[in-house]
Amino acid sequence: MRFASIILTLGLFTSAQATTLGNILKHSGIVIQECAIPRTAALTFDDGPNDYQIASHTWTHPDLTTLTDAQINEEMKKTDEAIEAILGVRVAYMRPPYGAVNANVTAVAKARGQDVVIWNLDSQDWNVTPAESEAIYNTTVATNPSTVLALNHETYNTTATEVLPYAIKLLQSRGYKLVTVAECMGSYPYQWAHLPARNLSSYKCT
Numbered sequence: 379m380r381f382a383s384i385i386l387t388l389g390l391f392t393s394a395q396a397t398t399l400g401n402i403l404k405h406s407g408i409v410i411q412e413c414a415i416p417r418t419a420a421l422t423f424d425d426g427p428n429d430y431q432i433a434s435h436t437w438t439h440p441d442l443t444t445l446t447d448a449q450i451n452e453e454m455k456k457t458d459e460a461i462e463a464i465l466g467v468r469v470a471y472m473r474p475p476y477g478a479v480n481a482n483v484t485a486v487a488k489a490r491g492q493d494v495v496i497w498n499l500d501s502q503d504w505n506v507t508p509a510e511s512e513a514i515y516n517t518t519v520a521t522n523p524s525t526v527l528a529l530n531h532e533t534y535n536t537t538a539t540e541v542l543p544y545a546i547k548l549l550q551s552r553g554y555k556l557v558t559v560a561e562c563m564g565s566y567p568y569q570w571a572h573l574p575a576r577n578l579s580s581y582k583c584t
């Protein structure tokens with residue numbers, strides 16, 4: 379039922395960046411640096427599997443700006459197909475490793491019906507102490523931005539145990555509504571959805 383309801387709601391979610399083709403929602407390759415819905419904050423997490431915000435982060439984590447169009451497409455395609463086989467959804471957003479984007483990356487993303495999500499707050503959690511990440515949240519929120527689109531990594535324990543509890547409390551105390559990237563864009567996270575592949579044991583992530 380869950381998947382059926384996802385398919386049924388597809389037509390209800392549209393944004394300036396997306397067009398619907400029947401039950402398919404195509405995104406147009408824009409680079410998203412901030413949310414479209416005022417007073418929303420989206421916390422994103424790179425580099426690990428995540429239960430709630432599924433999007434593509436490429437297959438081998440390369441700097442996509444160093445690749446040919448065909449290589450960029452291969453990085454996205456392999457990831458899209460694996461996610462679709464396992465979860466039954468075709469993702470509508472991708473995060474380029476290192477936030478590295480050029481015209482080739484956006485063109486390939488557009489051809490694949492996806493938008494490219496970067497950020498307007500880099501927690502630097504891979505590079506600095508939790509206290510320093512928290513200071514980055516403080517500094518950003520002090521400027522009262524309309525929206526917050528924050529980059530974090532779920533591969534660091536202290537991000538989950540220290541930085542995030544702090545950031546969530548801070549953002550909520552300043553009146554931001556915590557949402558997913560799709561919600562912060564007034565859109566939908568997937569281009570289409572169906573039941574996962576029935577025989578995953580035969581699926582090879584090659």
Ligand SMILES: [Zn+2]
Pocket residue numbers: 424425435439475476
């Ligand atoms: Zn990454």
